[in-house]
Amino acid sequence: MLSLLLASAACCLGQNSQTFVNPVLKSGPDPWVIYRDGFYYEMNTTAVNLTIRKARSIADLQQAQRKIVWVPPTNTPYSAQIWAPELHFVRGKWYIYFAADSGKNETHRNWVLENASADPLSGEWVFKGQLTDKTNKWAIDPSVFEDGGSLYALWSGWPGDKNGKQDIYIAEMENPWTIKGKRVKLSAPEYSWEKVGTENPPYVGVNEGPEMLKHGGKLFLVYSASGCWTDQYALGVLTANAGSNLLNPKSWKKSRHPVFTSNPQGQAYSPGHNSFFKSPDGKEDWIIYHANPAPGLGCKDGRSPRIQPFTWNADGSPNFGQPVALGQPIPRPSGETSPDPQ
Numbered sequence: 333m334l335s336l337l338l339a340s341a342a343c344c345l346g347q348n349s350q351t352f353v354n355p356v357l358k359s360g361p362d363p364w365v366i367y368r369d370g371f372y373y374e375m376n377t378t379a380v381n382l383t384i385r386k387a388r389s390i391a392d393l394q395q396a397q398r399k400i401v402w403v404p405p406t407n408t409p410y411s412a413q414i415w416a417p418e419l420h421f422v423r424g425k426w427y428i429y430f431a432a433d434s435g436k437n438e439t440h441r442n443w444v445l446e447n448a449s450a451d452p453l454s455g456e457w458v459f460k461g462q463l464t465d466k467t468n469k470w471a472i473d474p475s476v477f478e479d480g481g482s483l484y485a486l487w488s489g490w491p492g493d494k495n496g497k498q499d500i501y502i503a504e505m506e507n508p509w510t511i512k513g514k515r516v517k518l519s520a521p522e523y524s525w526e527k528v529g530t531e532n533p534p535y536v537g538v539n540e541g542p543e544m545l546k547h548g549g550k551l552f553l554v555y556s557a558s559g560c561w562t563d564q565y566a567l568g569v570l571t572a573n574a575g576s577n578l579l580n581p582k583s584w585k586k587s588r589h590p591v592f593t594s595n596p597q598g599q600a601y602s603p604g605h606n607s608f609f610k611s612p613d614g615k616e617d618w619i620i621y622h623a624n625p626a627p628g629l630g631c632k633d634g635r636s637p638r639i640q641p642f643t644w645n646a647d648g649s650p651n652f653g654q655p656v657a658l659g660q661p662i663p664r665p666s667g668e669t670s671p672d673p674q
Contacts, residue, residue, distance in 0.1 A: 351661040352391030355636035356620075362416040362473075362541070362605045363620045363637035365390065367612065370669070373452060375417045375428070376622075376637060382417050382428055382445070386453055388669050390609075390618075390639060399453045402428070402445060409434045409462075410443050416473045416541065416605065419452060422483070422508045426452045429463065431472035438495070442474040442487055444509040460509035465501075467515060469493065473605075476505065477544035479551065480575050485511055486553070488540035496534040497521065500542050500555055500570075502578060516579050519555065519570055525590050526568065529559025539568075541605040547617075548648040549574050556604035557590065560631040563624075565602035566590035571649065591652055592621070598657030599625045600638070613667025616641050623655055641665070 357363075360376035367373075367390075374385040374393055381403045387396035404411045410432035417430040426447040433439040442463040449455025463474055463485060470490040477484055483505040488498045500519040506512040521527050521537020530537050541556035553570040569591050570584040577583050594601045606621035619642050622635040629635070640656045656662060 351663055353659050353661055354638035354640070354656060355623075355625075355658070356391055356393045356639055357637045358394070359633045359635070360637040361622050361631070361633065361635040363622055364416075364418045364607045365609045365620050365639075366419055366421065367609050368421055369450075370612070372609070373419050374620075374637070375419050377415050377417070379412075379414055382414065382430065382457075384419060384452055389664065390620075390668075391664055393637070397453065401447075401453065402457050404432065409439060409441065411435065413437070413440065415440075418475055418607070420476055420508075422476065422478075424448075425508070427460075427476075427508050428457070429474040429476060431474065438470060438493075440470050440472050441468070442471045444474075446509065463487075463509060463511060465503050465511050465513070465515040470495075471501075472498075473541045475543055476508065477546075479546075479578060483508065484578060486542040486544065488538075488542065488555075489515070491517070491520075494534065497530075497536045498538045498540050500539045500553070504579065513579075516581065518553065518581055518584055519568075519586060521557065522586075523557075523588065525564065525566060526557035528564040529562035535559075543607050545608050545650060546574065547644060547650070550648055551578070552650055553584070554591070554606065554608075554650075556606075560602065560604065562630075563594060563601045563627050565604045566594070567592035567604055567606065567621075567652070569650070591650070592619075593654070594623075595655040595657065596627070598655055598660070600655030600657070601625070601627050601629070602635075603638075603655045611641075611665035611667050612669075615666050617644075617650075618642070618665060619652060621655075625658060 362377040372390045385396040412435045415431045428445040444460040445457045473488045475486045501515040503511045527537040545552040572583045601624040603623040620639045
């Protein structure tokens with residue numbers, strides 16, 4: 333209980349106009365951030381709707397403008413368990429990609445909304461339908477990216493029709509709401525750190541939450557591994573050259589070890605399901621992820637969004653370091669305008 337109280341208080345203590353402390357929200361699993369036209373836009377799992385926060389300072393999400401932009405209709409295949417929404421600006425329009433089901437986990441699939449407004453908090457969000465390949469298997473955690481003029485979808489899915497293993501898939505897209513061609517498996521759980529909490533049948537491992545990071549002519553597909561209900565949830569990475577055949581699994585090299593893990597001394601357990609963003613001046617790279625403030629809290633609302641800058645190794649790969657401790661002052665992203673009014 334003390335740890336939870338400290339985590340709750342951390343968002344309000346120890347920050348001034350130059351620094352902030354984590355967490356940036358008291359609760360918010362599966363956080364996503366995009367920076368555009370002077371504003372940060374943030375989304376996270378609420379399970380019941382799609383909510384966007386808009387702020388000039390990423391550290392001030394707690395006080396940010398907030399709007400519920402979509403509530404699912406009842407009795408549809410996408411009425412329940414709305415997970416991991418992502419807001420993308422693709423080819424001149426805004427899109428929200430998310431997973432949802434009909435009330436039973438085995439019906440989870442990925443879905444898309446579109447908005448032609450310049451501001452995603454304005455205009456009309458139009459339901460574009462399901463984002464799927466022809467197999468139409470269980471799917472969650474959709475994300476999209478472009479490379480070499482082509483648009484691709486990433487997601488986590490089952491190889492078959494029963495729960496037990498989650499793999500990472502990629503497919504080329506015809507447009508921002510339609511997949512063309514077959515899904516291709518890029519990663520399956522193979523190392524022990526990808527299988528924690530899934531050692532007993534029918535479970536054999538988890539790869540989920542794929543996110544794309546580009547730097548220096550390389551693509552880094554960063555994903556979350558092991559059961560989110562464990563304290564060993566962590567990040568791994570696949571690496572490919574930009575411009576290569578991204579639909580060929582041989583183009584990707586998988587890390588043997590996790591690249592971001594728990595920091596118990598800093599009250600950061602099970603860090604994962606992240607996304608990336610640049611500082612307003614483009615000089616800094618930042619990661620946003622969720623973590624628990626104490627052990628044993630699992631996949632619940634105690635997971636809070638945290639942000640921190642990261643650097644690059646000599647070989648060009650990302651160096652995320654370790655999760656920054658709760659309450660430790662962090663300089664705000666470079667190039668930010670004055671913080672939002674408190």
